[in-house]
Amino acid sequence: MRKEKKFILSIDQGTTSCRTLLVDKSGKVVAVAQEEFAQYFPQPGWVEHNADEIWQRQYNTLLRVLDQAGVSLEEIAAIGITNQRETTVVWDKKTGQPVGNAIVWQDRRTSPMCQEWIEKGWAEKLKSKTGLVVDAYFSASKLRWMLDHVQGLREKAKEGLLAFGTIDSWLVWKLSQGAAHITDVSNASRTLLYNIHTLSWDSEILEMLDIPKEILPEVKDSSGLLAEAVIGGMAIPICGIAGDQQAALFGQQCTRAGMVKNTYGTGCFMLMNTGESPIESKNQLLTTIAWRMRGKTTYALEGSVFIGGAVVQWLRDGLQIIDNASKVENLALMAPENEGVYFVPAFTGLGAPWWNQEARGSLFGITRGTTQAHIARAALEAIAYQSCDVLKAMEKDANMNIVELRVDGGATANHLLMQFQCDILNCRLVVPLNTESTAMGAAFLAGIGCGFWESETEVAQLVKAAKQYEVAIDENRRLQLIAGWNKAVRAAIAWTNETYNK
Numbered sequence: 001m002r003k004e005k006k007f008i009l010s011i012d013q014g015t016t017s018c019r020t021l022l023v024d025k026s027g028k029v030v031a032v033a034q035e036e037f038a039q040y041f042p043q044p045g046w047v048e049h050n051a052d053e054i055w056q057r058q059y060n061t062l063l064r065v066l067d068q069a070g071v072s073l074e075e076i077a078a079i080g081i082t083n084q085r086e087t088t089v090v091w092d093k094k095t096g097q098p099v100g101n102a103i104v105w106q107d108r109r110t111s112p113m114c115q116e117w118i119e120k121g122w123a124e125k126l127k128s129k130t131g132l133v134v135d136a137y138f139s140a141s142k143l144r145w146m147l148d149h150v151q152g153l154r155e156k157a158k159e160g161l162l163a164f165g166t167i168d169s170w171l172v173w174k175l176s177q178g179a180a181h182i183t184d185v186s187n188a189s190r191t192l193l194y195n196i197h198t199l200s201w202d203s204e205i206l207e208m209l210d211i212p213k214e215i216l217p218e219v220k221d222s223s224g225l226l227a228e229a230v231i232g233g234m235a236i237p238i239c240g241i242a243g244d245q246q247a248a249l250f251g252q253q254c255t256r257a258g259m260v261k262n263t264y265g266t267g268c269f270m271l272m273n274t275g276e277s278p279i280e281s282k283n284q285l286l287t288t289i290a291w292r293m294r295g296k297t298t299y300a301l302e303g304s305v306f307i308g309g310a311v312v313q314w315l316r317d318g319l320q321i322i323d324n325a326s327k328v329e330n331l332a333l334m335a336p337e338n339e340g341v342y343f344v345p346a347f348t349g350l351g352a353p354w355w356n357q358e359a360r361g362s363l364f365g366i367t368r369g370t371t372q373a374h375i376a377r378a379a380l381e382a383i384a385y386q387s388c389d390v391l392k393a394m395e396k397d398a399n400m401n402i403v404e405l406r407v408d409g410g411a412t413a414n415h416l417l418m419q420f421q422c423d424i425l426n427c428r429l430v431v432p433l434n435t436e437s438t439a440m441g442a443a444f445l446a447g448i449g450c451g452f453w454e455s456e457t458e459v460a461q462l463v464k465a466a467k468q469y470e471v472a473i474d475e476n477r478r479l480q481l482i483a484g485w486n487k488a489v490r491a492a493i494a495w496t497n498e499t500y501n502k
Contacts, residue, residue, distance in 0.1 A: 005077035009065070009236075010443040011058060012246070012436075013083040013167050015104065018058040020065045021436060023443040027343035027454070027462030029436055030071075035065035040101060045108040051089045054167065055174045062231070073234045079175070080240035080446030082247035082438050084168040084188045088142035090153070090164050090215070096178055099150055102170075103142040110141035121372035122208060129195045129202050131278060131287030139166060140192035141210055147211065160214040166190070168241050170216045172227050175238065178316035180227035183217040185297065189289040194219070196278055196289055199297065222246075222291035223378065225437030232414075240445030244438050245269045246290050250408040252432065253463045255456055260344060260391065260402055263437070264409035266313075268305035268387050270404075272394045273298060281351045283393035291445065301397055303352045303390035306432060309411055310346040311379045320460035321372045329414050332380050334373035338481075342488035343378035351386075353393040354489060358496040364488045380414065384421040385485040391425060404428045408437040423473035426484065433466040 007030065012019040013327055019034040034059040040044055040048040058465075066073065086105035090151055091098045103109070114134050117123070123134045143164055147154045158163050163173065166187045172180050188194040188201075193211065195202040201216050220226045220241070227238045242250060245263065249271045252261040257275030262268055271290070278287045278299040290300040312325045322328055342364045344350075349357035405427055412431045420431040434440060436488065440463075447453040 004075065005452065006075045007071060007077065008443045008447050009062065009076050009079045010439045010440065011062065011079060011081045011171065012173060012439040012445070013054065013058055013081070015084045015106070016059050018054060019439065020058070020061040021439045021443070022065050022069050022071060023440070023447075027434065027440070027459075029439075029499070031065045031069040033061040033068060035061055038464055043109070044220040045111075047104040047107040049087065050453040051091070051098040051102045051170055054102070055171065056477050058171060058493045059174075066095070073232055073236065073302075076236050077452040078237045078446040078450035079229055080238035080442030080444075081168050081171055081174030081238065082242055082244050082442035083171070083187070085166065085187060085243040085245065086139050086142075087167050088139045088164070089167065089170045090143070090162055091170070091173070091467050092156075093161055093163050093178070093181070093336065096173070097501060099153060100146070102167070105137060105446040107142065108136050110136040110145050113144065117209075117387065126205065128280070129197070129205060130192050130194050131189065131280075132192050132286065133286065134169075134192070134264070138190060138192040139309060139354065142210055143211060143215075147383055148315060154212070157212045157215040161214050163217065165217050166243075168243075171469050172238060172241070175229035175231070176227050177230050181217045182220050182227055183224070184220050184290045185289045186222055186243045186246040187241070188219045191245060194204060196287065199292075221293055223293035225449065233480045237450055238240070238446070239449030240442050240443055240447070242291055242441060245302065245359045246269055246288070246300065247272065247445070248408060248437040249290055250444055251440065251463075252408065253456075254406060255298075255460070255462045258398065258400050258402065259404070259406070260394065261408065261437070262387055262402070263404040264308055264407065264411035266308060268383065268390075268396070268409075270303050270305075270387060271397060272301045274301055274398055275299065279397050281393075283397055285352055285356050285390070285393055285397060293448065301394050303385070303393060305386040305390060306348050306351050307345040308383050308386070311343070311348070311382060314345070314347070315379055321373070323353050323480045328376050328380065329416050331373055332377040332416055335371065335377045338377050338381060339369070339374060340372055340484070341374045341378045342484055343375065343382045344488050344492040345379065345382050346453035351488065352390055352434070352492070354493065356388070356493050356496070359492045360495065362488070362492040362495060380417045381420055383411065383417060385482070387421060388424045388482070402427050404430060406430045406432065408432060408435055419472065421477060422469035423471055426471055426478060428471075430465050430467040431467045431469075433464040
């Protein structure tokens with residue numbers, strides 16, 4: 001007797017671990033399995049992953065989650081995939097073997113190559129076509145590096161014997177047993193090779209960067225019947241694919257123009273849905289594709305805070321004023337006000353809208369009365385100020401005021417930070433009941449794509465708020481605090497200015 005399709009399998013392939021979630025019709029996560037995998041650092045600034053290990057770990061979690069829940073493959077309606085973005089894999093189409101380790105999004109080995117491209121005057125053209133800045137972060141320079149440094153690779157690529165892909169492509173290839181070499185628009189838009197206006201691999205860019213078109217995957221929508229996985233001899237449709245931050249945007253159901261989500265992790269990733277039209281940023285934000293479904297492309301603006309939760313890690317490991325990251329809130333609460341103390345955590349420079357790579361971490365306003373509590377409070381407030389800077393840049397680019405921010409990630413458990421974020425932004429903050437926004441985004445895209453859920457309206461009803469924060473600060477005090485932050489940032493930048501150092 002044929003079993004009813006009761007679940008969606010959501011594959012969440014991250015930078016340090018592989019996870020699979022089983023999601024039922026009510027949007028509840030029934031089971032989760034997770035496995036970490038090795039990180040390789042062959043040289044300073046180089047970061048690599050073993051793509052075979054990622055596949056094996058991911059496949060293990062898929063089987064484990066079914067076993068854990070006592071669910072058979074016959075009960076799975078579809079598979080959704082979300083993945084670490086930009087990480088680059090090249091494999092042999094005949095053997096299915098990677099030609100070497102994957103180059104991870106964090107890897108900086110191609111920074112000199114990117115600088116050459118900038119010096120050649122290519123930055124504006126690339127930005128106008130792809131919505132991205134020229135940086136080692138994106139896949140293009142990583143792929144070019146492989147073609148230049150692995151013997152015989154370029155020739156094999158031109159002959160159509162090799163496949164390039166981001167991690168989603170690699171997983172689909174393995175799940176489909178080599179039948180599908182695809183990616184979706186959200187991942188393609190992070191390669192620096194994809195024209196987000198024409199929705200195609202850009203021939204002019206490929207020629208400029210000397211990358212053969214034969215190596216590239218076919219680009220598909222983010223939702224719909226995209227490929228077919230074969231597991232235990234059974235075919236299961238793959239009906240949803242999106243890069244992790246775009247998946248989180250969909251998981252939070254930011255489906256209308258002007259809706260924004262912020263993910264608080266080591267850094268912070270903020271995305272704003274800008275609707276069916278891409279907005280070219282005047283504030284160094286990225287223009288990217290959020291998703292494409294039912295023939296309609298949705299675009300987003302993206303900005304990131306380099307140092308988010310990492311500043312709390314520094315308080316723990318560097319200053320050693322806390323022994324556990326969860327204790328930072330209690331310490332910070334011992335100082336009811338910042339009392340003029342500001343912390344600019346520019347450990348790796350400043351991002352949007354300041355964009356100063358030379359700036360370094362700085363503490364300002366210290367007096368004899370300053371305690372560890374003031375420093376802890378200033379560190380948490382810095383996460384909120386930086387996110388505020390990105391949101392204000394988005395408001396300028398989109399020419400709209402934001403009334404609500406949807407948040408996810410570990411730091412949403414910190415009530416002090418969330419309330420301060422709400423106050424500084426002067427808008428409502430919504431924390432979801434289900435914090436698995438990224439994996440849920442992949443599940444929702446797959447569920448809509450296979451008819452498991454009929455529409456976005458039905459899915460929207462599954463996303464419920466656990467907590468809402470409302471503004472609880474005087475407007476004059478808010479402006480005063482922001483003025484103090486801006487002053488601190490300018491002072492941190494001035495520290496690197498030669499004019500001040502003579």
